[in-house]
Amino acid sequence: MSTITQLIHSIPVDPQTGAIAVPIYQTSTFVQEAPGVNKGYDYARTNNPTRETLEKIVAQLEDGATGIAFSSGLAAIDAILKLLQYGDEIVAVDDIYGGAFRLFNKVYQKFGIKVTYVDTSDVQAVFNAITPKTKLIWLETPTNPTLKISDIAAIAKIAAANKCLFCVDNTFASPVLQQPLNLGADIVIHSATKYLGGHSDLIAGVVVTRTPELGAEIKFYQNACGAILSPFDSFLLIRGIETLHLRVRQHCSNAQVIAEYLAAHPLVDKVFYPGLKTHPGHEIAKRQSKGFGGIVSFTLKDDTQAAALAFVTSTQYFKLAESLGGIKSLLCHPAGMTHKSIPDETRRAAGVADSLIRLSVGLEEPADLLSDLDLAFHKIQQATGSVLSL
Template sequence: MKEQTQLLNYIPVDELTGSIAVPIYQTSTFVQEAPGVHKGFDYARSNNPTRKVLEDLAAKLENGKNGFAFSSGLAAIDAVVKLLSAGDEIIAVDDIYGGAFRLFTQVYEKFGISVTYVDATDSQNVADAISAKTKLIWIESPTNPTLKISDLRAIGTIAKANEILFCVDNTFASPIAQKPIDFGADIVVHSATKYISGHSDLIAGLVITANDDLGAKIKFIQNASGAILGPFDSWLVIRGIETLSLRIKQHAENAQKIAEYLQSEDLIANVYYPGLPTHHNHGIAKSQQKYFGGVIAFDLKTDDKELASAIVSNTKLFKLAESLGGVKSLCCLPCEMTHKSIPREKRYASGVVDSLIRLSVGLEDAEDLIDDLRQALIVAKENVLIATDSI
């Protein structure tokens, strides 16, 4: 069965009415036939029919056993960390999402959960960092924002050999491009705010588990902590998923063209995109991803934050905003936006320099987007470099 056909086939027709669209069950509670006797739903924090459709769909998309929908991507990450106890250690990818770094260091470290950050592009670095306290390996691949690629199969083997949980944040790839459970991951998380919903109109998170035992633990945490996704937002995510495979394909096609163009610009030092043969671990990306994604990052030869700021402030089609994965193109300056919570020296160590710009390539025409970047680079050069006699 073809990918898009299979995806649409996953979304059920409503058994009660025959509705082709999943109904929104906007209710807080459910009438019971007798105490404890109900139709599988008693209270909407514990379960909701609309949310359940999304959660089952998420599990199918990732080849997992169980899916769980949360009120944000960070709420999803939080639920996974709650599997751990004081004294446990996380090994995490060094080029980590700023929100995850903030949660790990400013919330959970004070409860006795330590984090060791490694360059996971070499799986041996992960193996070498393992200690008796290590209970979770946390990988983003591709990473945010420098698009580093980790060998998921190799890390999955390492995790299994050491009886350590292996979690992959699959937000940047999406389950259309990559299914980490197929490579040995125990848990997959998503900021469904991004590609999965795809329209920049909601905040949501997903956790998918590879087995029922982990699923039961995440379910308990979801219900006990209460950071559930509401029925209307669940419905919006389902609606976004209906076009997910079509959107991912177009995002990737546009991004490939733009990444190739950016390599020709004389202001730019490095272009980070897994689809480029020059990208470190391009071969691994090619082996484990169907598409290379819609996010590109690049930095400048001068590492001039003022120049980078001028570039992102002068685009017209690329809107200056945080987030990514929507149908409309976005740009941001991570050092002042998405990764501002990470200390400068740590940012630089993982490649997030002050001049790094991140692009979320949308579904506009690729040539129009290239023209927009070209004019922004020209304007920035005139307004910043010439004004300061830098050229």
């Protein structure tokens, strides 16, 4: 049986009614036969049949032991950080999602948890950053938004040798393309808002662990702290996952076309997409992933926020918005949006330039998206008086 067929048929038919879609159990509590005697559910914060079905599906997607669903990606990150204690240290990717940076530095740092940021595409840099107090290595690959690629298997060996937990944010790749647990990671996290949901209509986060024991620890924090995913959003996420493989395949195909177009454009300075052979992480991406994803970032030769602002406000099909991974194409200016919480000097050092633009390539016809980008380039050329020929 193929992976796609297995996924579709792992979504159960309701045994009580025969409903082919997972029912939404919109209830806060469950009747018990006697104190502590129930049908597996007592209170919906602790467990809910709709959410439980989702959690089993995402665990299967990542080939893990336990799935845990949260009210947002940041709530999922927060639960993982609760595994740490005062004095512990984290080695994290330098080109990190701005919300994770804010949580690490503005919340957990005051509780005595130190974070060291390194370029994780350099395995030696990860090794050099490890100290006896390092308890967690935090990886994004591809990174947001410069699409750096890190060698998951190599870093997993470093984590194991130093008895560190190893967490991979797999949001950009999705489990369709990459399964970090099979490469040695202990924990995988997703902002399920993105590709897993796929339709820009929910906020959710999921965690999958390699072992049941680690899953039970994180499940404890899910229940104790209460940042659960609602039954309705669990239902929406299951529905999104049903078409995940088809959507990701088209996202990758469209993104490759866009990346090649940008690489040849005279107003573009650099293009960040691991599907290009010129990308420094191309060979590693080929080895550990089944595709290169739907995100393309690039910088303009006019490396100013003004030029980037002119571009991102000139498109028709690429909508200016936070987030990514939906069926409609989006674009954003990380320096002024997703990474605004990171100090400018830190942001630039991690490669997030003032003119960097991130595209979340959707499922539209690629010719229409190319025409849209052409229009934006013509507009900024007129606005800046550029003499470069188009």
